[in-house]
Amino acid sequence: MTEYGIGNEVSTFGDIYSYGILLLEIFTGRKPTDEIFTGSLSLHQFAKLALPERVMEIVDPNLLSAEVEGLNESQTHTNAKSKLEKCLISTITVGVxxxxxxxxxxxxxxxxxxxxxxxxxxYLGVGINDTNN
Structure with missing residues (x-):
């Protein structure tokens, strides 16, 4: 469902809807028109059902491979992966x-x-000492 496509007036409510769908498209690598979205299953519902435990299953693997590629198998790797997962959960939550x-x-x-x-x-580690993230 795209609000502008069904004749609703342009508004900030439609803009925020579009922003949420755009976030979900970017981070899942899926389009609202993908074949898997039939009946009551939409991109929104797909992402919502994955929160929070299954988010890593729906994230676009191309995003993950680029991030994990440079990390080595150490405590730093584990911490970075955990931080990445928290950020992805939060981002998908905003999209939903x-x-x-x-x-x-x-x-x-x-x-x-x-x-x-x-x-x-x-994600960038900005202000970590200033707040309890």
């Missing part, structure tokens, strides 16, 4: 919250941006 079917259930754009910045900072 932004693409909720009901407008009143959608994450506010300001909250989404604050959360995405927090995820970026956690």
């Amino acid at each position: 919250a932004c693409s909720a079917i009901s407008i009143k259930d959608r994450m506010d754009i300001e909250d989404a941006m604050v959360e995405m910045q927090r995820i970026r900072d956690l």
Whole structure:
């Protein structure tokens, strides 16, 4: 379901929906029109059902291979993988919250941006000593 495609007026509610779907597309590598999304299963539902335990199963493997490639088998590798998984869970959660079917259930754009910045900072290790991430 794309809101603009069914005649709804352009609004920030539609924008946040589109942002959520875009996040889900980028991080899962799937399109809302993929063949697996039939009946009641949508990209939104697919991602929502994976949260949080199965997120690594739905993430685009191309994203993971690029990140894990440079890490060695050490404690650092384990910590980096754990941090990556936390960030991916958080990112998919934002995508799901932004693409909720009901407008009143959608994450506010300001909250989404604050959360995405927090995820970026956690991933990059920015401000780790300043806050309890």
